[in-house]
Amino acid sequence: MGRIPPSLRSAVSTSLIKRAPDSQPLSDQPRQFLHKPIKRKPAKVSAAEQESGRLQQKPLLKSPDLNDAKKLFNSLVAAARAPLEVRFNNAFLQSYAAISTPDNSISLLHHMSKTLPSFSPDRSTFHLLLPHCCASPESSRSLSAVRQTLNLMVNKGFDPNQVTVDIAVRSLCSAGHVDEAVELVKEMALKHCKPDTYTYNFLVKSLCKTRVLSSVYGFIDEFKTSFDVEPDLITYTILIDNVCNSRNLREATRLVSVLKECGNKPDCYVYNTIMKGYCMLSKGSEAIGIYKQMKEDGVEPDMVTYNTLIFGLSKSGRVSDARKYLKVMVDNGYLPDAVTYTSLMNGLCREGNVMGAVELLEEMKVKNCEPNSCTYNTLLHGLCKGRMLEKGIELYGLMKQVGMQIETASYATFVRALCREGRVAEAYEVFDYAVESRSLTDVAAYTTLESTLKWLVKARQQGLAV
């Protein structure tokens, strides 16, 4: 490993290096949980990079101009006492790519190869050029920069593999070029390799977010027939989640039967997703139905299942049922957390049992369960609606002390409750806090205040308020 002199260690700022791409195949990665993207493990950072990270120097590559970069590289090569290692070259290229155009980056790559014969770009070099080519705005019109990089790879003897496809797809989709990502994947599937399940599912997810359901189905069908790539359990879960969010539970149920027909057994995630769909629509009985179905199918409910169920039942006004499941949850070895308690509190407040909600707060503290921002906001909202303003003010004081954010709904209810009692100055003070703590934008906070005061003035004229 070549040692880089101290003056050069600061040359490449690690702050510009976002992540070193992983050049290992993904086959041994654990199955991803739906809602978390795969976190690429960064390749081991060389001692040189760690040094420069520690020193935290200003970036050396400030100018996107190609000639400047070339000159800088030449000077670095000349000044180095020992041959620069691959990682350094990659880092240099990456820093430049981050601030310049893809074409310039490719030119710099050529220049570096020519100047430094020992620098032979490997797969990781191309992999770090790729995201920048994908993210550039030109990609929306044509994938020329991306194709250029890919061709280069082939020329140097590195055929694009599944990692390449994955990097390209993720960068394109995060830049919003989902159609281009689909196009690229199809091309790559014909020429080089089919996308792996991670890429495929990521693409399905991006399509769900940006296109209508029918085009997502079209994509899946196309890939099944043309490229023999089948949707798996995760794909179905993504689809079911998307469909539930659009409140189309019938389609969700249909998808589950399709899933079963294809020989996939629905797992905990799938059931949780559907249950969530029913809960969002306040369909408590259906949610319980899913729970029962899970048990019948031998799928063990987890923490998320119980929290979802309790949330849904509380929301539908079935607090006693929710409490029953709280007991079931504990019996099965799951400890209720802040989410569980907050859901119950929400239910109690909705039924008008605000004191019960306050008691629950005490119970939380006894059980060493830390209430979170949502808990306090739910309680504040409930207290104000339940005409327990003094207790609400007390709670607000607590929230202020810890600098807790106030949510739109509880802010509005609180301001209204204060104004109703004629405590306008205090309402102004809450407005100040909401803006200061950046809980709300000043537009939102002011608009609520203004409309509440407008209502108050009218109510006073009609003799309805203090």
Add this chain to the structure above:
Amino acid sequence: MLPQLVKKVVANNPKKLANLIDLVNLPSTLRDFVGQSQISRLGCFTRVWSYIKANNLQDSNNKNVVNCDEKLKRILLGRSQVELAELPALIKLHFPKEPK
């Protein structure tokens, strides 16, 4: 029925939002108070409220009432006392009405 009816009236209505945050050329009275030739209605409110707090103009017996000093009187219709509840409406008077 939607479970939550959050009133995002202004946020969803571009005309109302513009009315609140667009900069407006001011009549001379407001210009003197604010010290700028342009300000938005929201900015003006914030400025006036800060002024009230900074100069302790809230009545000590009733914080809901503001005792206006000379500068404030000039922009609040010459009133020597105003209620905090009226403040937004009074400031709105200086600004052009929303086009229907």
